[in-house]
Amino acid sequence: MGPARLWLLGAGILASVHCQPFPAHGDKSPGAHRPPGHQLSEPAPAYHKVTPTITSFALRLYKRLAAGTPGNILFSPVSLSSTLALLSLGAQGDTSTQILEGLGFNLTETPAADVHRGFQSLLRTLDLPSPKLELKVGSSLFLDKRLKPLQHFLDSTKELYGAFAFSANFSDPATTWRQINEYVRKQTYGHVTDGLPQFSHDTLMVLSNYIFFKAKWQHPFDRYQTRKRESFSVDDRTCLRVPMMQQREMHRFLYDQEVACTVLQMGYSGSAWLLLVLPDPGRMRQVEAALQPETLRKWGQLFLPSLLDLHLPRFSVSSTYNLEEILPQIGLGSIFSLEADLSGITGWLNKTISRVSHKAAVDMNEKGTQAGAASGLLSQPPPLNTTSAPHAHFNRPFLLLLWEVTTQSLLFLGKVVNPVAG
Template sequence: MGPAWLWLLGAGILASVYCQPFPALGDKSLRGPEAPHGQLSESFPAYQKITPTLTSFALRLYKQLAAETPGNIFFSPVSLSSTLALLSLGAQADTRTQILEGLGFNLTETPEADIHRGFQSLIHTLDLPSPKLELKLGNSLFLDTQLKPQQHILDNIRELYGVFAFSANFTNSHATRKQINGYVSRQTYGQVVDCLEEFTQDTLMVLLNYMFFKAKWKHPFNRYQTQKQESFFVDGRTSLRIPMMHQKEMHRFLYDQEVACTVLQLEYSGNAQALLILPDPGKMAQVEAALQPETLKKWDKLLLPR
């Protein structure tokens, strides 16, 4: 698969969720032109038109988050970009353009219809059943009973993004919070609970994105070779003794002297991979600066089994 697949999930995370309450919106905020009801009948997958942009978006967003939030960062660019693209369907012209251009799309080169068909194709492909791994990626919309969005918008988001729209009474915050959290818990098999802790009194809509991923390694680690013998360095001074997995197996691997990092690709059973990037000591900033789509393409060509 193309580089965009590298940014779908973080390695070793079973489930993540993104919940966002929105303040009061009038019906006009949900109006927009009806998106074409595209069919997945192209000679090549429609998602190929958007995956280069999603890869660039993933790297730009990571660099911004890393600069603003020192420490651990976990996010799914596919979740965030599909949720924002979905939201653009109900926005007015200027807002709609700002959202899509904010994701990195050039609307002259990639028309809105192609963007939405690309996300439709991507979500459809990710939803295909696999006997070796489980992946659930979904969006849901909870609307207050007093909101009356135009029906064609609900039809578009359902067809293009597989969104289920639910009616909710936001004046009863306790019941609505329980309704939303219960829905997320069921979709993630109880892995994500209490995702939405509270919302303001003027909230009339919640746009929710959830993801569940579970798979086994193609080359499993032997549990008897997991030992508390290694020191894991939290920073330059602090280290912890934690269980570390050991394995001797064939994997795609490289050392990039120019970027100053080691790259290891681990495969799951099924069509999924984890790409691990380990900077040389003191070279984190250099590696982050080198993270470009071209770098990923170069690594993909140079990774060799060893």
């Protein structure tokens, strides 16, 4: 048998793992890092131990993507980080440690067991039903009938990450590829399609982690006020005509003079809000360099509610990335090395991941959003005159950060450079 492969998909995240298909000596346990199967009672929700790290990881990854991606950027920090954390359950020794530390966890302050319980708490909380918000998070394992995964790996992934195992026939790769893509499409209500690249007959397993978000604005736009063809400057040389939504409503926003950007917080009818960051003309790189957790905290403390004249493009964007060249630059190179030990999955040694891809999509319209970031002088932009409201005209590239409020988790992070690129 040739080199076997393991694929991971999450909203979508994909990774192929090259394995040498011979059994390990003895029944090797997944290591002492594997957390117990019960939830510990804590004074604060366990997800507080992971959400700040997810945000920091997301901002580090965003900057790497922005350095090499001239167009739209979009990914799900929750989906990507939870998939990598789940993968660490199948890793042994140093490899498990390197994955979690690569995500940004200090395992002295937050042991691996607490990290996994934090993700368990986060995913369960996000998946709670809400009458005003559609938010669906889940994981599934598709295992080839030739594969004999270790039971404690399956038990841990089910208990901590809600991952259920399904049997699949990877000897017919084309059919199985269509079945798994159809599964992900249904789980994300058609929002993430064809996220999984074609794989061959030596694929043995696919891990699917998906996230779907849909919510209505607290202040919906009137579609009759949308201008169908308004100017949007992609860059100094390219100007597009895009549908531009308009409203005059109370919003929480600020102008950060030091960073040179307008920051707008838009609420949804459920427990989520959207942060939109509009750099001053020519200041996108300056704003991106300032994206730090402390910057987000500063903005969150200084928002002021005010009547705002808002112009926001209606858009639908998606992005797909191969991250195997990016993740090593932010500390996750260990899972791509020949020394990586992922034998906690099947007991086989010498597995290395050769590919990690990610796909995400966001659709924003008049009703709401569907989707399958130091001290300074801050103030509101001054009104043009005594009778007009401050305005925010998103007619050039801007950043978006979509948050779930209860857990303070970053569901999606991106940059809209071309609203009609698809």
